[in-house]
Amino acid sequence: MAAKKYPKVIMFTTPTCSYCRKAKQYFRQKHVPFRDVDVSKDQAAARDMVRRSGQQGVPQILIGNKVIVGFDRPKIDRLLGL
Secondary structure, three states, X not given: OOOOOOOOEEXXXXXXOHHHHHHHHHHHHXXXXXXXXXXXXXXXXXXXXXXXXXXXXXXXXEEOOEEEEOOOHHHHXXXXXX
């Protein structure tokens, strides 16, 4: 069986965020590839994140061109077709 093709997933996180860890764990469990961007170490990425969403909270999950602020599992599942 071929692996499911998902839209590009980028997650803006910080190392101390418990919801970030839960989101990463969820994507790994569902075998969804994602790029993890630590905004505590990358100020340009942090500015980009705020520009996209208007918010500073993490996690922020970019699925295709849709931004999800927080670990909103129903919205993630809908956008990924899970």
